[in-house]
Amino acid sequence: MFAGPASAQVPRATSKAVVPESTTSIDFPVPADSLQPATPSRINQRLPLLAGGLVVSYSSLMYLLSESWYTGEKSRFHWFNDLPQWKQLDKAGHVWGAFHESRGAVDMLRWAGVPDHRSIWYGGFVGFLLQAPIELFDGRDPEYGASATDLAANFLGSAGLIGQQLAWNEVRIMPKLSFRTTRYADLRPNVLGRSLGEQFLKDYNGQTYWLATDVGAFLPAGNRWPRWLQSAVGYGAQQMVFNDPNRNAALGLRSYRQFYLSLDVDLRRIPTRSKVLKKVFYALSIFHLPAPALEWNPRHGFRAHGLYW
Numbered sequence: 001m002f003a004g005p006a007s008a009q010v011p012r013a014t015s016k017a018v019v020p021e022s023t024t025s026i027d028f029p030v031p032a033d034s035l036q037p038a039t040p041s042r043i044n045q046r047l048p049l050l051a052g053g054l055v056v057s058y059s060s061l062m063y064l065l066s067e068s069w070y071t072g073e074k075s076r077f078h079w080f081n082d083l084p085q086w087k088q089l090d091k092a093g094h095v096w097g098a099f100h101e102s103r104g105a106v107d108m109l110r111w112a113g114v115p116d117h118r119s120i121w122y123g124g125f126v127g128f129l130l131q132a133p134i135e136l137f138d139g140r141d142p143e144y145g146a147s148a149t150d151l152a153a154n155f156l157g158s159a160g161l162i163g164q165q166l167a168w169n170e171v172r173i174m175p176k177l178s179f180r181t182t183r184y185a186d187l188r189p190n191v192l193g194r195s196l197g198e199q200f201l202k203d204y205n206g207q208t209y210w211l212a213t214d215v216g217a218f219l220p221a222g223n224r225w226p227r228w229l230q231s232a233v234g235y236g237a238q239q240m241v242f243n244d245p246n247r248n249a250a251l252g253l254r255s256y257r258q259f260y261l262s263l264d265v266d267l268r269r270i271p272t273r274s275k276v277l278k279k280v281f282y283a284l285s286i287f288h289l290p291a292p293a294l295e296w297n298p299r300h301g302f303r304a305h306g307l308y309w
Helices: 040-069 085-111 116-124 126-131 134-139 148-168 196-202 245-250 275-284
Strands: 173-179 207-213 229-238 256-265 291-297 301-308
Touching: 040 085, 085 116, 085 126, 085 148, 085 173, 085 207, 085 229, 116 126, 116 148, 126 148, 134 148, 148 173, 173 229, 207 256, 229 291
Parallel strands: none
Antiparallel strands: 173 207, 207 229, 229 256, 256 291, 291 301
8 A cells, every 4th residue: 555556546548658569568547646657677676576565464464463363262163143243343344444455456556567457456356365364263263253244345345446446447435434432442341452553443332434435526527626525424333342232231331323424535635746745645545534524323313523533
């Protein structure tokens, strides 16, 4: 992802670069505000760098997970249906993660000089492939198990990225995440997290998942809608300490869903000449920024938030 957005989310160019017959042709757009794709002479330099970095970073991540996260007792590999749990917030997280891993892979392949169509297909399934092996760890955890719905959510995230790239050659509907700390983590810190980092990953009460839409991309050409301003719909849930309703009720809690309507800022559209800022904005574009929001939930009805995280 930090290699930068080589597609920069603009419509496909209609012209193609002319390349001498003695070199490999490159057939993909060159947006004005993106990193310049590799020339034929540099493709051989960037591709090994990209592949090596991916192998090393992913191998390190899997090792850290096996040594720090999955350290308990192991069982035989088995499946477990966790779809009814956590109001499906964990599934939204799988979609979000796979989408952005695939988005980063597609853009990095473009940066490395891989033709556009191949970048979409080769990079588009990276999110699914990166997250799928985690089910091997879960499948040997006696308290959990491999989840078919997790795999389906991973696939949906990657497919959502591929579909938008094939249809529009850009991302117009972006999954995003916002997070805030809650009082529920203190009630069950071994599951919902002790530190801020653990709570960010585990406390679903504090997570809200969004779909931010590039409104201007769907309006007629010449419209004055600012491309950095997006509409966003969100989904969250509260009072989830235990998945067992009876154990939750013993704490005086009853879980419920939340739905939001808000605005968002597409940081990729903020004009800047700084290459560093462009990379920072690209990385941070996976998060929903604080903004006014209208919430509806079955417990309290409509509620207005002056600034919702």
